[in-house]
Amino acid sequence: MPHIISRNHQNAWRSLLIAQSWAIRQIEFQLRKANEISFDVYEVLQTLEDSEGGKLRMSDLADRILFSRSGLTRMIDRLEELGYVVREPSPDDRRGWYAVVTPKGKEVRHRACDIVQTTLQAIWERSLSDEEAVALVPVMESVTKSARNYEPIRG
Amino acid sequence: MPHIISRNHQNAWRSLLIAQSWAIRQIEFQLRKANEISFDVYEVLQTLEDSEGGKLRMSDLADRILFSRSGLTRMIDRLEELGYVVREPSPDDRRGWYAVVTPKGKEVRHRACDIVQTTLQAIWERSLSDEEAVALVPVMESVTKSARNYEPIRG
DNA sequence: ACGAGACAGTTGCATTTGGAAGGAGTGCGA
DNA sequence: TCGCACTCCTTCCAAATGCAACTGTCTCGT
Structure with a gap:
């Protein structure tokens, strides 16, 4: 060796x-129990809301939440169907698309936020000093940084 | 809020x-490139090898590597088919089964170990002082502990 | 202006996943 | 000893996943 x-x-x-696995597992469990969106969806919506204009290029979004490109495509398909997000073509690059949160998307994220925060507070904030x-x-x-630079991974 | x-x-x-996502992603990428077992399989085999007698009850194993019960059943199905693992009935509880690593399982884990260690060293050890x-x-x-106790999750 | 190569996003396919339901076995209280 | 709740593991199904192949677009050197 x-x-x-x-x-x-x-x-x-x-x-x-x-x-980490336990934390995520618990958050997902709580969200499901309360009949809210899944953690993945939460992350997508939150990432979009945090961004300028509530929108992000598909690949930027995929990079931030660490989804594969194809995974994100289908995730956005689903979210679009649910009305949480819409696709919008990029004006300066005809290959590109933006994913944009809708008011409905903001609403469901906001509802889920309470549960995520409460859970995170209990399992994370209390285990860690400031x-x-x-x-x-x-x-x-x-x-x-090391992981990203160690060898480029094509998404 | x-x-x-x-x-x-x-x-x-x-x-x-x-x-964490990046680290795991990179490890998986390296393993795949070298044509070795996946990270999940690696974790299963390592967990078994670390255990007394190279074996563990199905549910113990599932708990340690944080797999769902059904997920583990199928994972062990596959590994058994590949000859990395065998199932062995528990002598004192007729509901229970052990998963046991075979020599072949140890061998493939050992081969993968080098890649995992090298990658982990580059992206983890160097980022963190002792x-x-x-x-x-x-x-x-x-x-x-907080996540586990916050609310019991039935697997 | 052209062609090779990189890049954005999607789709096809085979595989894997999670959760709920099911069959078998255990343990404890009455 | 009977019954009931609980646990262990598996199976079923619908849904999600990753990779590789593909289309269309951009970039850059010549």
Whole structure:
């Protein structure tokens, strides 16, 4: 075994993997129980709402929420059918499309927001001091950067 | 919006979400490129190898790798077909089954291990000091505990 | 102005997924 | 010992996923 990653790092990686899965699992469970949108949909709508004009190019959106391109296409298909989002052609690039949140999309996201926040508060905010939260960000951003640059992945 | 989680905690959560997705994505990409088993399979085999006697009850295994019960059943179906794992009835509980790694399973995991370790080293170990890794574990364990206890999820 | 190559987004296909329902076995209280 | 609630694992079904192939558009060097 030529490359050995330290025990501490392995443990950290593993604990992270598990913690995150449980957190997401719990959020999804709570959303489903309350009959709200799924976590994936929530992420899409929130990402759009956070963006300038409530819209984003398909590929930008896919990058941000880490969906495959084809996955996003079909997700937006569904959301469009539900009336949460509409597609809008890009004026300056005829290949491109924007996904745009509709008022209805904003509404359902807002309804789900309460549950997500409550759950996140219980399982995340209480486990982490404010300093720890602040310290975590640059570390995780460094991980992201390394992962992205390690080898380009065609989406 | 009654419950507001702090900006810092939100950023931390988001950065974690993204970092992890990228890391897993990259590991999966590397494994596929090298024509090795998938990350999920790797996790199953490793978890089994780490266990007493190389075996684990189906539901224990499902809990550790955070698979749904039905998902695990089918995963073990596939692995059994490939000869990486066998099922073995539990002697003291006739409902229960063990999944047991075979030598062939150990071999393929071992082959994949090099790639996983190398990738993990590049994107994880380098982004995190040893102290940071050590500090992360209890925090993440606290998250896991909160998420598990927040409300029991039937798998 | 042209062609090669990169890029945006979609679609086809085979595979995988999650949840709810089902069959079998266990354990505990009356 | 009977009954009932619970657990273990599997199966069924509809829905979602990823990859690879494809169309149409842009870019850049010549």
